[in-house]
Amino acid sequence: MNGKLKLSSAIVIGSMLFGMFFGAGNLIFPVHMGQEAGTSVWVATIGFLITAIGLPFLGVVAIGISRSSGLFDLASRVHPTYAKLFTVLLYLTIGPAFALPRTATVSYQIGLAPYIGSDMQTMSLAIFTFVFFAVALFFAMNPGKLMTYIGKILNPLFLIFLAILLVTALIHPMGSISTAPVSGDYQTMAFFKGFTEGYNTMDALAALAFGIVVVKAMQAVGVSELKDLAVGMVKSGIVVVILMVVIYAFLAYVGASSLGVLELSANGGIALAQTASYYFGSVGAILLAIIVTLACLKTAVGLFCACSETFVELFPNSISYKKYVYLFGLISFLIGNVGLTQIIALAIPILMLLYPLTITIILLTFLAPIFKGRQAVYLSTTIFAFLAAIGDALNTLPAFLGKTAVVQQALQLYHGLPFFDLGMGWIVPSAVGFVLGLIYIAVKGSNKPAV
Incomplete structure (x- = not known):
């Protein structure tokens, strides 16, 4: 019933x-x-x-x-x-x-x-x-x-x-x-x-x-x-x-x-x-x-x-x-x-990577009627969010990892992103990915729905 x-x-x-x-x-x-x-x-x-x-x-x-x-x-x-x-x-x-x-x-x-x-x-x-x-x-x-x-x-x-x-x-x-x-x-x-x-x-x-x-x-x-x-x-x-x-x-x-x-x-x-x-x-x-x-x-x-x-x-x-x-x-x-304080320190970079992906999939679910659930929008938004979230994750690594030359060089690519210093450098790239997905399905017109 x-x-x-x-x-x-x-x-x-x-x-x-x-x-x-x-x-x-x-x-x-x-x-x-x-x-x-x-x-x-x-x-x-x-x-x-x-x-x-x-x-x-x-x-x-x-x-x-x-x-x-x-x-x-x-x-x-x-x-x-x-x-x-x-x-x-x-x-x-x-x-x-x-x-x-x-x-x-x-x-x-x-x-x-x-x-x-x-x-x-x-x-x-x-x-x-x-x-x-x-x-x-x-x-x-x-x-x-x-x-x-x-x-x-x-x-x-x-x-x-x-x-x-x-x-x-x-x-x-x-x-x-x-x-x-x-x-x-x-x-x-x-x-x-x-x-x-x-x-x-x-x-x-x-x-x-x-x-x-x-x-x-x-x-x-x-x-x-x-x-x-x-x-x-x-x-x-x-x-x-x-x-x-x-x-x-x-x-x-x-x-x-x-x-x-x-x-x-x-x-x-x-x-x-x-x-x-x-x-x-x-x-x-x-x-x-x-x-x-x-x-x-x-x-x-x-x-x-x-x-x-x-x-x-x-x-x-x-x-x-x-x-x-x-x-x-x-x-x-x-x-x-390892201890509570250390667990928290090690978890933060992973959370900085996962949360943008989580937030975008939640928001895309609510926005799906706008783009009729087309897979291209899900995919492009997620790719851009993921690439940007990598920078947020690297920026919160513990000092023994974050201060290495490789990480510091990688971070140079991210410092120009809006809100990066606030730990939310993924916001603008995700929006860009969303718009590009909309443009793609508007041009192609035949992209299959994700649902």
């Missing part, structure tokens, strides 16, 4: 969306951004909200209105080979390469690191990540019960405690944001720095990976028409948007105001743990550690399942689902022991 999405169903699906999106990065990055942005925190937060909330929301809606069966199907509008490469790289990024290791390292950073001496940090991180991923792998083999248990009990507990922390920090701030120092690029381009900082949540990437889950959930309650699916996506998304806007704004405020007492931390995990200890002492810090660890465990189980199932579908003649789970667990363990 066809119909519109009811309010009760929209709330349930919206809650599911929130559960999928809100993980480790959603906690630590707005806090660290607030610490770095200082008095410019609200300008930076606006930029952050666009990429951390706006793009994921559009990504989910794009899956709905495109009638795609998933990320691979959507990216195939560019080219099948590109679709496979893009899908693999995206799932590795939100999986064992970066996001999965981060679930363990954030839990460790908040839960154990403050209570362990510097000489024991390396060994303690190794033991913790081993146990964390062993438990995650165990439940990833049959995650249904754990996901239900955490979704109904632990997530609400986490939100309740986080609300207590944030409200306490709002009523009794550590300092005034009007006098908080501004660090680095936030001094001159707070909005654009916040915009690119939102990349770190990886939620726009996850939206393309998990959007089909939302579509199936709506179809299960009787919503199947294209228009009703799109409207249903918006209804469910409003629940997530409101909740995340409030949480992100409060977390950024806590980060900025904390500079009245705390020093600028190396990452948001440290700052969040220090904030909990400041307001509630050891009891509050321990409770926060337990809830964050369990929340991250839920995320880890979900990512193990999603990545392993996707690789089985992409490569049906390779290895089994369980072997993929073990393989990704081993990779996550090894990368997790």
